[in-house]
Amino acid sequence: MDLEPxxxxxxxxxxxxxxxxxxxFVFGQSGAGxxxxxxxxxxxxxLIDSVLDVVRKEAENCDCLQGFQVCHxxxxxxxxxxxxxxxxxxxxxxxxxxxxxxxxxxxxxVSDTVVEPYNATLxxxxxxxxxxxxxVLDNEALYDICFRTLxxxxxxxxxxxxxxxxxxxxxTCCLRFPGQLNSDLRKLAVNLIPFPRLHFFxxxxxxxxxxxSQQYRALTVPELTQQMWDSKNMMxxxxxxxxxxxxxxxxxxxxxxxxxxxxxxxxxxQELLLLRGVDPEQREVERVRHPA
Numbered sequence: 001m002d003l004e005p006x007x008x009x010x011x012x013x014x015x016x017x018x019x020x021x022x023x024x025f026v027f028g029q030s031g032a033g034x035x036x037x038x039x040x041x042x043x044x045x046x047l048i049d050s051v052l053d054v055v056r057k058e059a060e061n062c063d064c065l066q067g068f069q070v071c072h073x074x075x076x077x078x079x080x081x082x083x084x085x086x087x088x089x090x091x092x093x094x095x096x097x098x099x100x101x102x103x104x105x106x107x108x109x110v111s112d113t114v115v116e117p118y119n120a121t122l123x124x125x126x127x128x129x130x131x132x133x134x135x136v137l138d139n140e141a142l143y144d145i146c147f148r149t150l151x152x153x154x155x156x157x158x159x160x161x162x163x164x165x166x167x168x169x170x171x172t173c174c175l176r177f178p179g180q181l182n183s184d185l186r187k188l189a190v191n192l193i194p195f196p197r198l199h200f201f202x203x204x205x206x207x208x209x210x211x212x213s214q215q216y217r218a219l220t221v222p223e224l225t226q227q228m229w230d231s232k233n234m235m236x237x238x239x240x241x242x243x244x245x246x247x248x249x250x251x252x253x254x255x256x257x258x259x260x261x262x263x264x265x266x267x268x269x270q271e272l273l274l275l276r277g278v279d280p281e282q283r284e285v286e287r288v289r290h291p292a
Contacts, residue, residue: 001051001086003043003078004031024058026051032077036119039081048085055090066175067098067132067185071168074123075106075116075139084126091130098185100133102168105236107140127200132189134200135171137164138236149232151210167205167235173251192247204233221260224252 002008008027011017028047032039059065068090072083087099103123106116127134142163146155174183183191193199206227207219228250231239 001026001047001078001082003028003039003047003082005029024054026054032081034075034113034115034119035077036081036122039077039079039083040085040122041081044078044082044085048082048089051086052089052093056093059094065094065097067100068094069100069102069172071102073104073106074120075104075111075113077119079104080119080123084123084130088126088130098133098189099131100135100185101127101131102135102137102164103127104137104139104164107138107143107237111139128197132199133185133193135167135203136200136236137167137203141235141237144237145208145232145235149208149210163205163235167203170205170251171203188249192249194247202238203235204228204230205235206230206233208233 005027008025011020012022012025026047028043030043032043038044055068070083070087070090072079074080074083087101090097091099106113106120139160142160143155145163146152146159150159152159174188175185189199192201204227206224208227227233229248
C-alpha cells in the first residue's frame, strides 16, 4: 500500500510484480508529503478501510492464521503515519494474533528530509502499544555495513534493501523450514521478551563479506559465532557487546549443531541474565526455560 500511485506502478512493472495479486495493490493519489499526521489522520484514514478489506480477505484464506508481518519505514509519512494506523486497526480486529514489524528507522547519512526524526518519534509510541515484536532496522547501520564490510563505494537503496531482505529471510526461516528448535511468532516472543513493552529486537546477519574477500574467509563455527554478535553485522547502530541483553536467539540454518555454536559463544552469561535478575549459577536451568 502507498498513498501515491508511483511506487505501486514501479512494483507492478518490476521483476517481482507477478508475485502479488492485482487486487491487493491499494494506493491513494495525493501522497502524505512526509507528514506523519497526514498518513495517520487524514489521507491514510480515508484509505485504511480498503487496506483492511484486503487484509480480511487474505486472513480468511488462511487455515491457521498465526499473525501479521508489517514492513515499513519510519522516515516518511505513509510508512510511519499510515503504517502505525494499519497496525493499530489490525490489533483491534485481530487482538489474539501476533504482530511482527520490520521497522526501518531514519538516518541523516542516507536522507534528505528534515522531518524524519519527528515521524519516527511519533511512530515509536504506536509500536510500543500495538506491536508484539519489532525488528529494528537502522539506515545508518545498513549504510555502514555496505560501506565498511561489503566495501561498496556508493551504496544504493537497492543494496540496503538487499540486506533487509536477507535479514527477514533469516528471521523467518524457522517458520518456513524444518529444524530441531523451530519456533513460531508467539514462541519467539515468549523466549525473547522479558516485559511486554520491551519488544524491540536487534537483528544481525552473518556471514557478511565483500566480494573480493569471500575466498579468503573461512566459514567455520567460531567465525560465524563471532560475526553473529559483532556490531559490524548488526542492522541497527548499537553495539551488543556493551549492552546488557535479557535474551538472545540465533537462527543457524545448515548442518551446524547447536552444541557447536553454544561452545564457541564467548559472551558472559552474567550479562545475558542481568536484566532478569537471575543467579548466573542457575544459567543451565534458565537456558532450558528461555533458550538463547
